[in-house]
Amino acid sequence: MSGDEEGTESPGGSDDDDAEPPRERKKPVVVVVEPETPGNVGTIARAMKNFGLSELKLVNPPEIPEDGEAYGFAGHAREDVLPNAEEVTFDEVVANYHTVGTTAITGEDDRSHERYPFKTPAELRESLKTVDAPTAIVFGREGRGLNNEELSRLDEVCSIPASDDYPVLNLGQAATVLLYELRELSVDETQLPDTEVTRAPENDVERFHEFFDEFLAATGARDHVREKNALLMRRLLGRAHPTEREIHSLLGTFRKANTKLDHADHLAAKYDEPVYPPEG
Incomplete structure (x- = not known):
């Protein structure tokens, strides 16, 4: 058989040699809409650092001086996450990312035209594993959160289950809980010891x-x-x-x-x- 017939391989090897390596998933960015308290921005930056995230974007933020409470609350995130935070508009976030809004109460009921299919943080983690697009986790204001018009423009909505007597977490708490649940998307290794235990013979x-x-x-x-x-x-x-x-x-x-x-x-x-x- 000649080298041009079926069944032979070219000297260069199989086509697999030229295959591109799998693309690494881009980590989510965190967006805070109109934060009122610099300390909460610092707390969120610290939670991001804990769970392997680095891109923080702020919509209409307050002044964040380097000697203020934001840097005091940020821990080691004062070295990179916080000083590199970028100011953006809500429209820019919606236009450029797969967006996940976070909220506790929407004020909507079964009579409203717009319905929000809520996900828990654990459900969101599984959902985002299938999303191959830049993703933004969007947190709202301390007192009011994201309003219904803003939520209606986002792709997914996440709500953290809590006691019916007092379901509202403060902004820093909500960010820490959610980013912890999403850590599989952002952290390759943790500090936990003995993650693999070999049973005795x-x-x-x-x-x-x-x-x-x-x-x-x-x-x-x-x-x-x-x-x-x-x-x-x-x-x-x-x-x-x-x-x-x-x-x-x-x-x-x-x-x-x-x-x-x-x-x-x-x-x-x-x-x-x-x-x-x-x-x-």
């Missing part, structure tokens, strides 16, 4: 159960009590998924306990003493 776990059975026998408990406690321990370890280090520590403890109990039995028999002291 099964033969070590079985050795522990053997030691525990010996320990139960040495207590002199009745057979049905020993069987019940052995089953409870097996269920407990089954749920706990102990690591190799943990199970070895337990093995050492019960090995020593069983050795001492055996020695106590030996001394009791040698000196004709009761194995267990009388119960008072």
Whole structure:
């Protein structure tokens, strides 16, 4: 067969070699509409820093001096998120982003023409995983939030479930809760230890159960009590998924306990003493 016929590959390799690498998802930006308190802007900037976001946009913000409360509340976000915040208009946000509005109360009911399909923060996280477009998380004013006309121009609306007696969170709290729930979209790794735990080998776990059975026998408990406690321990370890280090520590403890109990039995028999002291 010649090199031009079907079934042969060109010297350059397969077409996959020229495939573009997958495009990295762009992280959401955070927009605050007409914030009244600089401290809340700083709190939001800090929450952004905590959960891996860096682009903050402000619609008609108050003055934010570098020696003011916004920088005081921002923590390490005073170094980048806050000083790089950009002032924009609401129209620019709507025109350039897939928008998610946040609100607690809209004032609308089933008689209104416009209905808002609310998502919880967890539902929003799953929804945004499928959105391949620049996204803006839009927070409203401290006292009034986003009004109904503004909400009607946004693509999605998120509301944080809270007590019916007092459902309104302040602006900084709402931002922190929502950005925490969305962290899978913005943070690759967290500081949590032991995110992957390797369970101890099964033969070590079985050795522990053997030691525990010996320990139960040495207590002199009745057979049905020993069987019940052995089953409870097996269920407990089954749920706990102990690591190799943990199970070895337990093995050492019960090995020593069983050795001492055996020695106590030996001394009791040698000196004709009761194995267990009388119960008072």
